[in-house]
Amino acid sequence: MDFELNEEQKMFQTMVRDFVTKEVAPLASEWDETEKFPYDTVKAMGKAGMFGAGLSENVGGNGDIISNTIAAEEVSYGSAGLGVIYLVSTGLAIYPISLWGNEEQKQKYLTRSVNGTISAFGLTETMAGSDVAAMQTKYTRDGDYYILNGSKIFITNGSEAEFYTTFATKDLSLGYRGISGFILDKDAPGFSIGKVEKKMGMHPSSTSELIFDNCKVPAENLLGEEGRGFRIALEAIDESRVAIAAQALGTARAAFDAAVDYAKERKQYGTEIARLQAIQWMLADMAVDIETSKLLIYEASWLTHKTGKSPLKEAAMAKVYASEAAHRVCHKAVQIFGGYGYTKDFAVERYYRDQRLLEIYEGTSEMQRWTIARQVTGMK
Numbered sequence: 329m330d331f332e333l334n335e336e337q338k339m340f341q342t343m344v345r346d347f348v349t350k351e352v353a354p355l356a357s358e359w360d361e362t363e364k365f366p367y368d369t370v371k372a373m374g375k376a377g378m379f380g381a382g383l384s385e386n387v388g389g390n391g392d393i394i395s396n397t398i399a400a401e402e403v404s405y406g407s408a409g410l411g412v413i414y415l416v417s418t419g420l421a422i423y424p425i426s427l428w429g430n431e432e433q434k435q436k437y438l439t440r441s442v443n444g445t446i447s448a449f450g451l452t453e454t455m456a457g458s459d460v461a462a463m464q465t466k467y468t469r470d471g472d473y474y475i476l477n478g479s480k481i482f483i484t485n486g487s488e489a490e491f492y493t494t495f496a497t498k499d500l501s502l503g504y505r506g507i508s509g510f511i512l513d514k515d516a517p518g519f520s521i522g523k524v525e526k527k528m529g530m531h532p533s534s535t536s537e538l539i540f541d542n543c544k545v546p547a548e549n550l551l552g553e554e555g556r557g558f559r560i561a562l563e564a565i566d567e568s569r570v571a572i573a574a575q576a577l578g579t580a581r582a583a584f585d586a587a588v589d590y591a592k593e594r595k596q597y598g599t600e601i602a603r604l605q606a607i608q609w610m611l612a613d614m615a616v617d618i619e620t621s622k623l624l625i626y627e628a629s630w631l632t633h634k635t636g637k638s639p640l641k642e643a644a645m646a647k648v649y650a651s652e653a654a655h656r657v658c659h660k661a662v663q664i665f666g667g668y669g670y671t672k673d674f675a676v677e678r679y680y681r682d683q684r685l686l687e688i689y690e691g692t693s694e695m696q697r698w699t700i701a702r703q704v705t706g707m708k
């Protein structure tokens with residue numbers, strides 16, 4: 329077994345770590361406080377070559393999928409909110425195009441992604457969360473266009489994206505077979521942004537409603553064939569799962585490092601609290617959770633790299649484990665900081681708020697367990 333990254337991946341990891349130390353960590357608290365979208369940093373990430381990781385060379389990509397996992401982890405170490413902006417734009421939003429798009433669509437949209445173009449993935453609706461097939465946004469064909477009517481909620485990068493991949497049904501009675509996938513430009517007639525959510529955490533990233541009011545999408549923006557949308561959406565989510573797990577790992581590592589530093593400095597009863605067994609046990613459990621997450625995540629990422637396809641069971645295991653491990657780690661980090669951990673003076677309270685989303689989006693923990701159970705029992 330070889331657990332080493334190759335030279336290129338190591339160089340990429342060093343570059344991203346350096347970028348995060350200089351350009352992300354010093355601003356992360358301010359973004360959290362102001363809820364300001366970090367446009368300049370996203371642009372700089374594009375310039376530094378981070379958005380090409382995971383994309384093929386014929387669209388300008390410059391790294392394998394393992395590099396994308398590395399970037400999702402390292403960027404989230406600095407700011408989980410920036411992490412989600414990044415991993416949606418380099419993964420979830422564009423997987424429908426890289427997996428199902430034709431050559432023209434790939435050249436038109438993926439080449440822009442490489443340079444740091446922000447994109448979004450519009451699937452969730454008020455009546456269709458975990459149950460994707462219940463979506464009610466409708467489409468009809470009108471000459472050279474598809475006409476979309478309805479809305480999507482909770483869409484990451486919704487307000488800032490240059491383009492979207494989104495989904496609608498031809499006929500509700502057809503269930504999942506009625507769903508098709510589309511690429512939508514931000515200036516499409518009939519398209520607008522609705523409610524922007526106020527959230528518990530992940531403040532640098534926006535979460536918005538997308539409204540389609542007789543929205544005109546050129547027929548050439550259909551993804552794959554009509555009726556394939558359900559499969560396209562699920563495949564995109566499957567592919568993206570490891571990046572969310574890596575986001576959890578980055579967040580957990582940040583909380584752990586802060587807790588170790590604090591425990592070595594803070595003195596009570598005449599000694600550093602890191603010498604107290606109660607604190608040591610917490611730190612030990614946190615370290616085990618982080619190491620286990622790392623193994624599951626990089627195994628799943630390596631399998632994706634090897635086979636060209638995200639492994640359903642291993643990716644779901646990585647996502648459910650790493651997101652719940654991040655929960656435990658951030659909880660303990662706040663505990664180790666005592667009262668200070670509950671104040672805005674220290675970043676652990678931000679990590680604690682940010683991590684909560686990881687167990688919910690891109691498939692809740694319950695949905696991941698469902699996926700794993702179907703794989704291990706062979707029962708669909």
Ligand SMILES: Cc1cc2nc3c(=O)[nH]c(=O)nc-3n(C[C@H](O)[C@H](O)[C@H](O)COP(=O)(O)OP(=O)(O)OC[C@H]3O[C@@H](n4cnc5c(N)ncnc54)[C@H](O)[C@@H]3O)c2cc1C
Nearest residue numbers: 449450451452457458482483484535688689690691692694
């Ligand atoms: C900040 C944020 C960003 C997001 N970004 C995006 C995005 O970019 N694009 C996008 O399309 N969506 C996005 N989402 C939506 C997200 O993916 C959904 O919220 C998530 O899939 C859960 O759907 P729901 O909220 O409707 O919960 P529900 O599906 O209503 O679930 C409620 C509860 O019931 C449980 N449950 C549901 N069905 C089952 C079942 N069969 N078995 C067991 N338990 C079940 C769930 O696990 C959960 O605990 C985002 C959400 C948030 C909060």
